[in-house]
Amino acid sequence: xxxxxxxxxILTLILIAITGYLYxxxxxxxxxxxxxxxxxxxxxxxxxMVGIMCERTGIVNIGIEGTLLFSSFIGFFVASTTxxxxxxxxxAILAGVVTGLFLAFMSISWKMDQIIAGTIINILAxxxxxxxxxxxxxxxxxxxxxxxxxxxxPFFGQVLFMNGPLxxxxxxxxxxxxxxxxxxxxxLRSRAVGEHPGSADTAGVSVFRLRYxxxxxxxxxxxxxxxxxxxxxxxxxxxxxxxxKGFTALALMIFGRWNPMGALAAAMFFGLAQxxxxxxxxxxxxxxxxxxxxxLPYVLTIVVLAIxxxxxxxxxxxxxxxxxxxx
Amino acid sequence: MLLQGAHPMDAYGSLFSHGFGSWAGFAKTLGKATPLMxxxxxxxxxxxxxxxxxxxxxxxxxxxxAAGWAGYAIHGLPxxxxxxxxxxxxxxxxxxVGWIAGALKAYRGIHxxxxxxxxxxxxxxxxxxxxxxxxxxPGQTLARTSAVLPSATIPKIFGLPSGFFFAVLxxxxxxxIFQRTTSGFRLDTVGRNKNAAWYAGISVKRxxxxxxxxxxxxxxxGGAIETLGVIGRFEPTFNTGLGFDGITIALLGRANPLGVxxxxxxxxxxxxxxxxxxxxxxxxxxxxxxxxxLILFCVTAPFLSKWLRSTEVGAKITSGWSN
Numbered sequence: 001x002x003x004x005x006x007x008x009x010i011l012t013l014i015l016i017a018i019t020g021y022l023y024x025x026x027x028x029x030x031x032x033x034x035x036x037x038x039x040x041x042x043x044x045x046x047x048x049m050v051g052i053m054c055e056r057t058g059i060v061n062i063g064i065e066g067t068l069l070f071s072s073f074i075g076f077f078v079a080s081t082t083x084x085x086x087x088x089x090x091x092a093i094l095a096g097v098v099t100g101l102f103l104a105f106m107s108i109s110w111k112m113d114q115i116i117a118g119t120i121i122n123i124l125a126x127x128x129x130x131x132x133x134x135x136x137x138x139x140x141x142x143x144x145x146x147x148x149x150x151x152x153x154p155f156f157g158q159v160l161f162m163n164g165p166l167x168x169x170x171x172x173x174x175x176x177x178x179x180x181x182x183x184x185x186x187x188l189r190s191r192a193v194g195e196h197p198g199s200a201d202t203a204g205v206s207v208f209r210l211r212y213x214x215x216x217x218x219x220x221x222x223x224x225x226x227x228x229x230x231x232x233x234x235x236x237x238x239x240x241x242x243x244x245k246g247f248t249a250l251a252l253m254i255f256g257r258w259n260p261m262g263a264l265a266a267a268m269f270f271g272l273a274q275x276x277x278x279x280x281x282x283x284x285x286x287x288x289x290x291x292x293x294x295x296l297p298y299v300l301t302i303v304v305l306a307i308x309x310x311x312x313x314x315x316x317x318x319x320x321x322x323x324x325x326x327x
Numbered sequence: 328m329l330l331q332g333a334h335p336m337d338a339y340g341s342l343f344s345h346g347f348g349s350w351a352g353f354a355k356t357l358g359k360a361t362p363l364m365x366x367x368x369x370x371x372x373x374x375x376x377x378x379x380x381x382x383x384x385x386x387x388x389x390x391x392x393a394a395g396w397a398g399y400a401i402h403g404l405p406x407x408x409x410x411x412x413x414x415x416x417x418x419x420x421x422x423x424v425g426w427i428a429g430a431l432k433a434y435r436g437i438h439x440x441x442x443x444x445x446x447x448x449x450x451x452x453x454x455x456x457x458x459x460x461x462x463x464x465p466g467q468t469l470a471r472t473s474a475v476l477p478s479a480t481i482p483k484i485f486g487l488p489s490g491f492f493f494a495v496l497x498x499x500x501x502x503x504i505f506q507r508t509t510s511g512f513r514l515d516t517v518g519r520n521k522n523a524a525w526y527a528g529i530s531v532k533r534x535x536x537x538x539x540x541x542x543x544x545x546x547x548x549g550g551a552i553e554t555l556g557v558i559g560r561f562e563p564t565f566n567t568g569l570g571f572d573g574i575t576i577a578l579l580g581r582a583n584p585l586g587v588x589x590x591x592x593x594x595x596x597x598x599x600x601x602x603x604x605x606x607x608x609x610x611x612x613x614x615x616x617x618x619x620x621l622i623l624f625c626v627t628a629p630f631l632s633k634w635l636r637s638t639e640v641g642a643k644i645t646s647g648w649s650n
Contacts, residue, residue, distance in 0.1 A: 127616025
């Protein structure tokens with residue numbers, strides 16, 4: 001643990017030093033790269049939160065990809081038919097909750113294998129969305145909001161305070177989840193249910209109810225991520241639109257050791273790698289084929305994991321069904 | 328389907344008659360089922376050894392490209408030498424891709440779900456690049472290799488793709504290994520309880536390497552058979568989704584190597600006939616994914632599976648990341 005801590009801090013310091021140096025060389029490009037890192041990394045971070053909320057209460061969720069796909073589709077569909085972005089965002093969140101409840105239903109009430117339950121959600125979302133999809137629709141998208149005063153700060157102003165509304169909302173959700181998980185009774189109970197449901201039950205926590213609640217809430221966060229993808233970041237929807245982001249989020253969740261802040265940092269790192277490669281491609285610095293540019297974030301993840309590897313420890317009761325003891 | 332104004336029975340009838348009704352349709356079904364069966368088998372080996380191998384897609388595609396390359400680039404060999412060499416190329420590259428994920432797990436403790444997902448993306452990009460540049464068919468703008476030479480093409484038996492029979496045989500072989508041999512028992516023990524296996528003196532590291540390597544080899548073989556026996560050249564877009572259908576098939580078969588056979592035939596039939604279904608009944612082929620999800624749901628939902636198999640609900644397949 002100590003070894004990883006030092007490694008983490010050294011990496012952070014190096015990143016800050018490099019960013020500072022690059023900023024002194026070319027402020028405009030550095031700022032835009034870091035800003036891009038945030039908007040690329042955020043959906044991954046939110047999707048990783050879905051995984052954290054489920055797994056901390058002991059439910060494996062590999063259906064995040066399906067949640068993202070379904071909610072981004074519903075959000076876009078509703079926004080384009082009603083021509084109202086706010087409706088779109090709310091229906092995306094609702095769609096996320098629906099997938100969450102479906103997962104909870106299968107894995108908690110019916111005690112199905114959780115990996116299968118997640119796979120069903122993924123296939124179902126892929127099939128349903130591509131079946132219902134019709135080309136050529138547009139939807140209103142959110143526009144950036146500059147926060148007065150703060151947006152004038154050099155560097156940080158553009159990175160943090162000149163974003164779309166869902167970026168702010170998403171960041172608030174992530175920090176709130178961190179605080180809630182470690183500093184509220186809900187968080188303590190959730191973690192207890194994920195580690196040792198029997199003890200939590202003895203202490204008077206309803207394991208079923210808490211798991212249902214958390215999986216549904218996680219679905220809402222996934223819906224937010226979906227809405228962000230289709231209505232703010234990209235502004236359109238296409239078949240297979242989420243392109244494996246839900247699976248990448250799982251990796252980031254494990255990379256961040258089931259901790260919201262860790263996953264956020266991992267997601268930002270991933271976003272940064274993508275932003276840098278984008279910039280390289282845009283500036284045409286070297287003739288790197290597009291395919292190699294695209295694979296860079298994945299190679300980086302493996303390399304960083306291989307260097308920093310320590311044994312990760314998932315929540316103990318994960319993936320196990322809980323049977324209340326009968327007297 | 329009703330939403331699209333088509334008659335559901337027309338659609339199902341078309342699906343059935345094209346998938347299983349005629350000899351040609353049946354041959355097509357078996358051709359589609361072969362790589363699906365092998366990728367399902369690769370996932371199954373992982374599941375039985377306590378690993379969730381999502382990397383079958385990457386392993387399969389790298390095998391397909393390697394076999395395709397060996398199929399067109401090596402000249403002047405008779406079929407009984409050329410074909411095995413091309414198949415071996417597929418097997419070796421599939422195994423290599425699987426083994427990398429296994430090694431990262433065994434030696435660095437990185438979870439296979441992460442590494443296989445990342446390696447999938449890397450391999451797919453790499454293969455796409457190679458098929459579009461170094462290995463591209465001369466004068467071709469599409470990303471695809473030259474056609475496989477006749478000396479490396481898998482012959483058909485009575486119009487049926489012979490790779491299929493080999494895949495069935497292999498599924499049975501894997502079942503036999505798990506059921507009757509010590510090596511199979513070792514993998515199974517690691518899959519059931521890693522700590523108990525370690526305590527009993529079984530090397531968990533070795534099991535992880537074997538399970539990922541052999542799984543990758545089988546997936547690579549699936550890609551090779553697809554390239555050499557069905558498609559006739561390597562083209563990246565032709566192989567998409569096979570590895571993920573493999574996960575569905577393995578879960579349908581409840582992690583039993585013999586269980587992948589009916590699952591693969593069923594899904595192969597549906598996939599193969601989906602285009603005809605669109606033609607005959609005007610139903611979008613995307614409905615296939617919906618049908619697959621419903622099948623998986625029905626087979627695994629407890630109240631139905633209890634009814635289908637009254638004795639036991641089935642062995643536990645996964646228990647989260649920790650296993």
